[in-house]
Amino acid sequence: MRNWAGDRHEEGVTLALAQNLTAEPAAVPEIKTIFREHAPYVLRLARRLGVRDGDADDVCQEVFVTVHRRLPTYEGRGSMRSFVYGICVRAVANYRRKAHRRYELGMDAPPDVGHAEDPGRAYERKRSLAALDEALATLSEEHRAVFVLYEIEELSMAEVAEVVGCPPKTAYSRLYAARASVSACMKEGGRA
């Protein structure tokens, strides 16, 4: 039996997304399986939604505790990723309300994911990420969630709307507004 945090299976997540909304309810997977498949992406999502690295683990844990508690309500008609991400988005919103002081006050150093990475490239990557986070920090909570879910997590717009709980048209308008703001910030940052 592998650890919960066994190998990542992004393909598996993609396959999970292929569950048709009208399909028969599927068997609810175990929390361990859900954690193994989604935890890395929940951490990524939390960070891009503005949770500082020092708090990301706590938020991630809160997400999966909530997932565990709410699994009985999961009917298997939507994708598990939408279910988990929806809980994550709400957990981050809760985090922001409770810990408003932490939100976007600064950034911890991005985790070192490229151990063998060329130092110059690592520096560029971190700088690039920091610039993106700065741009994301200018967005409202709602716009940021839509942008991150679509552009980074690569959910479909239908899923984005489902996760954030808004009509698809609203999700589109938030996406376009967020794109304009992020692009402008990135250009401004590039000129600075």
Next chain:
Amino acid sequence: MSTREDPPRLKDVGDLTLREALRAARNDLPTPAHVAALGSALELALGVPPSVPPPPGLSAAGGAATGAYSVAGKLIAVALVVATGAGAVLVARRERAPAPPVSVTSSTQPAERPSAEPAGTLPTPSAMPPAERAEVTETTREISPPTVEPPSELALLADARAALASSPARALRILDVHRRAYPRGALAQEREMMGMEALTSLGMHGAVVTRAERFLASHPGSAHAARVRVLRDRALASADAAREASAP
């Protein structure tokens, strides 16, 4: 998944800077070790019972913390009987109850047998003189079931305690091994206590509070209750302090 109505993503059509930033964000994933530690902590926080019983020697429990256990397997279990003396034997007995009475002070177990020596340095039965090997075998037959056994509760918790200061994540993994092997073990409360201490070291204050509340609800009269309250209050205070420190 993308539908025909979805607009092209910026990673494909955005300007170069933005594309690079989005790519960096997409690749900003935690290391497997980080996720592993988080998984162990979460498993502990949830108290989820193992879905599959651990196979002999715990070889399926995974992770660095279990490697030594799976390799040593039965031999360590036998050695621990000798090494940890009556305490470990009694613990083992409680796990396997009900069973016929056992003479833990059997004459086959010499009193001068070393008791504080690390398990790894103990002679294995095969390395012992024939007469002594027979004694150990006899003792083991009396107190052990015929199946291969994992390390004792005591040994696991001692390892977790040793790891706690330097690597709380590793301590959590060892405690996880203990929980799988002894879900209702005699030292379950000690395991929970140590788990809370490890979570405190990792700064997972929310999890500490959750675990503490659950512990106090389940074991209100426990000898550990006072310490658990301290850990809980400290976790709450740390969370408050962090909130205050970051307040605008």
